[in-house]
Amino acid sequence: MEITQYSFEEIKDPTNIIEGKRFEFLLDVEVDEEDELYTVAGLEIRVLIGQKAEDDIFLLNYFIIDKGDNSYLDFELEEDEEAMILNFCKEELTKENSE
Numbered sequence: 001m002e003i004t005q006y007s008f009e010e011i012k013d014p015t016n017i018i019e020g021k022r023f024e025f026l027l028d029v030e031v032d033e034e035d036e037l038y039t040v041a042g043l044e045i046r047v048l049i050g051q052k053a054e055d056d057i058f059l060l061n062y063f064i065i066d067k068g069d070n071s072y073l074d075f076e077l078e079e080d081e082e083a084m085i086l087n088f089c090k091e092e093l094t095k096e097n098s099e
Contacts, residue, residue, distance in 0.1 A: 002030045003027050004028045005027075006026065008023050008092060019052060020052035021051045022050055027088075031043060037073065043064060045085065049089050062085070
């Protein structure tokens with residue numbers, strides 16, 4: 001799995017009920033044709049990230065979307081894929097905070 005494009009934004013909590021910050025990442029990913037997640041149109045992963053402190057960043061949830069028809073796929077990522085996505089998001093948030 002390879003991340004080819006991404007965008008992210010902070011999700012505002014107007015009620016201040018949620019502790020810390022929340023971010024939504026949209027990741028365009030490319031997977032090998034042999035992978036069970038492969039689709040001709042490609043995949044997008046919507047990732048929800050939580051941050052309670054500068055170094056406390058964690059994966060809340062994710063949704064895998066077929067870009068061909070915008071349908072949600074009922075698959076779970078493997079642990080190493082989840083770790084790769086979390087590390088990618090951590091790196092991007094760290095870059096954003098240092099600017």
